[in-house]
Structures are given as structure tokens and as C-alpha cells.
Amino acid sequence: MTPKQPAERIRKSPEQVRAAVHQAVIDLLSAPDGAEPTIPAIAQRAGVNHTSIYRRWGSREALLADVVTTRLERTSPLLDTGSLRGDLLAWARASVDSIRTPEGRVLIRAVALSMPTDPDTQGDREEQFRRRVSSIEQIRQRATARGENPPPLEDIFDQLLAPFYVRVIFGIDPPATGYPELLVNRLLGTPAPPDTA
Amino acid sequence: MTPKQPAERIRKSPEQVRAAVHQAVIDLLSAPDGAEPTIPAIAQRAGVNHTSIYRRWGSREALLADVVTTRLERTSPLLDTGSLRGDLLAWARASVDSIRTPEGRVLIRAVALSMPTDPDTQGDREEQFRRRVSSIEQIRQRATARGENPPPLEDIFDQLLAPFYVRVIFGIDPPATGYPELLVNRLLGTPAPPDTA
């Protein structure tokens, strides 16, 4: 039996709870059987009482959404390279790098899984969708401001975003080299190479 | 209150149970909150005892997989049009039609959701994946036999399959007209238009 010192009984601050729970969610989504972790399991892993989670987030769905959006918003540097092609390439490269990590895959998957199908939450779904494509939208707007003529959002969605998501879902690794370039070239056409292809 | 005749107490035959349960799964996946239905809920909806489901399928995952594969295998006519482009177009049209129906969306979504992430079931995942792309593979093989030179599976996957899945997941309807043609043209190149570009 574990020695139980009375001093162990320290209460975590709200911020500590938040951080611990978020990390636990990521860990549990990444590591074990890939199944959606239960709230008691998350609580135990985070070392917090499960009631804290229930009271704070209310449901596992809300918790998952919170974790995912928090993490995703943290990883969007979205650098301005000065051209539409450059921006899209940078974005695609960042995405490919992301889905090469377990956490990245987990987040993408969680986004997909947390998208509800029912008409009730149509608003939520659109909100989620807009969040997910907001970087793309910014890239498009910048391009337009520059006088470039970016493809419609739907085209970028189909050709750039979709392959990432579906590969993550099916567990198909992206090609080892040149994948971002391949996708962007497909989308924009091959860029009149100055020397070689 | 519903009139409860004692004659209601009829036992369903195994085949009736199977059909009722399958239908209940589809209904529950389609209709209510889109969440994954529980076995008791499925049993109630199907009008069978939940133990019958537990004993027969063992787990909800297995049940879902059974329903999905059964349904999907039923809807794959896969006609031979005589050319790679024609076959792909037919496939894409069938897919678009499919994801315009609630049941089609539900099935796609269920496939995506049931794909496990963990390395333990790597075999299962590849099996599932192969099942899902088997029609594509057949189309490719037929094309090769004809002397045509079909694109690699991965390209078809990225450009034809991926948009369907991701649109279903995010709830984005495909363009009203010309979508299958658009995707196939992107994949194969525009087919030497006789009049205009």
C-alpha cells in the first residue's frame, strides 16, 4: 500500500486543474487504445477530483472541444511570406509537420469526431468549421489585398485540408517528401519554375 | 397510454432481430443528436431485449462495424463503363448521391469514427481501409488491364475520396452541380474538350 502522508492533501488551483486536465486529455487521447476517454479516467490521470471536471466543463464533449480549440489556437503562427503560394506552402508544411506527431493526429481526429451531425447544433458546427478554416481565410484575404486571385475556399478545402484530415482518420502517412508542394501545385498549378521542376 | 395487449409478447426470430437492430442503429445514428447510440437505446428502438444484442454482437463497436459493412457492401454496383474516366465518374456520382442522403452521411461518418488510432489494431485499420478503397482498386486494375495508366491510389484517395469524407464530417454540402466532374477532371486533367475550355 502506498504510504499516505497527510501532506499530500494539497488542493490544486483552478489554473493547475485546467492545465492538468488538458494534459490528461491529450495523453489519454494519444496513448492508450485511442478510445474516447471517460471523465473519471481523465480526472484520475490529471490527479483531480472528477467532480471538478463535471462542474467546470459539464460534459466530455465540451471538455474535448475546449482542449482542442485551445491547442489548435496555440499552434497557428501563420507567417506572412508575401505571396499566396508561399503562405499556402507554409501552412501546408506546418500541417504536415503537425500530423506527423501523435498529438497533432489526436487533435485532428478529435476535431473530426467532435463535429456533430444533427441540425440542432448547426450553429456550433459552422462556428467550428469557421475556426478550422480561419487561417485559410486569412491567407485568402491577404492574397486578395495584394491583388492576387486566390482560389475559392471550397477548392482549398477539398485539395489542401481534406487530404490531411482523411489521412489522419485512416492512418495513412503523407508521402515522405514533397507533399506540401504537391498539394499546393495541384491547387495553384505548377509555378513556372525558373530552373528545374 | 398505449394499449397493451397480451398478444404483443411475441418473440422475434433471429433474422428479425438482426434486421430490427440494424435498422435501429441506422435510425439512431441518423435521427436524434447524432451521438453514438448506446446498446440499451438500440435495443429499445428495435423492440428487442438488450441481452440479445450483447450476446450476438458483444460490443457496440462490433455492432456498428457489422451494420456499416453490411450497408456499404450492399451499395456498390461498380459498373464498368469501359474507360477509367467513366468508371471514376460513375463512382464519384454514386458517392455524391450517397452523401446527399442522411443514411449515406451516417455511414461515412461511422466509418470515419470507427477507425481506431492505436497501433494495436493496425491490422484492422488496414483491413478497413482496404475495404473502403477496394472499389477504387478494382477501377484501377480494370484500367490497367485496358492499357490505360491510372493515377496512383494515393492520388485518387486525396482528390476523390478525401473531399467526400471531409465534407460529410464538417457538414459541407457538395456543390449542387458538376461536382463529380470537377473532381475527376482535377484528377485526370480536362478531357480534351471538343468545343470550349
Next chain:
DNA sequence: GCCGGGAAGCAAACATCTGTGCTTAGGATG
């Protein structure tokens, strides 16, 4: 330094899901 709001922790009730032993209907076989 005292007080009050907010949130974490605890325990226990509550609901729900999962699984088991048993009975019995229904169909196949002889």
C-alpha cells in the same frame, strides 16, 4: 487582519450501462 465569493475536494446517492444464469419459444431433424 477580517470577510466573502469561487472553486476544489469529499462522499454518497443516483442513473445507466454491461454482463450472467435461467427459462422458454421456434425451427430443424429424425
Next chain:
DNA sequence: CATCCTAAGCACAGATGTTTGCTTCCCGGC
């Protein structure tokens, strides 16, 4: 037509997840 075997239904028990009432601590303002 009698019998056997499979699987459905029933009742109940065990496990797990969810929720609530209450206490205690931390962190502000006064």
C-alpha cells in the same frame, strides 16, 4: 409427431459514469 438445439427474452447483479450537498481552502476586496 417427438426431440434437440439455437437464440430470444426475463430478472437480477455488478460495474461504471453522472450528479448533488456539503465542507474546506485559496484569493481577492474592504
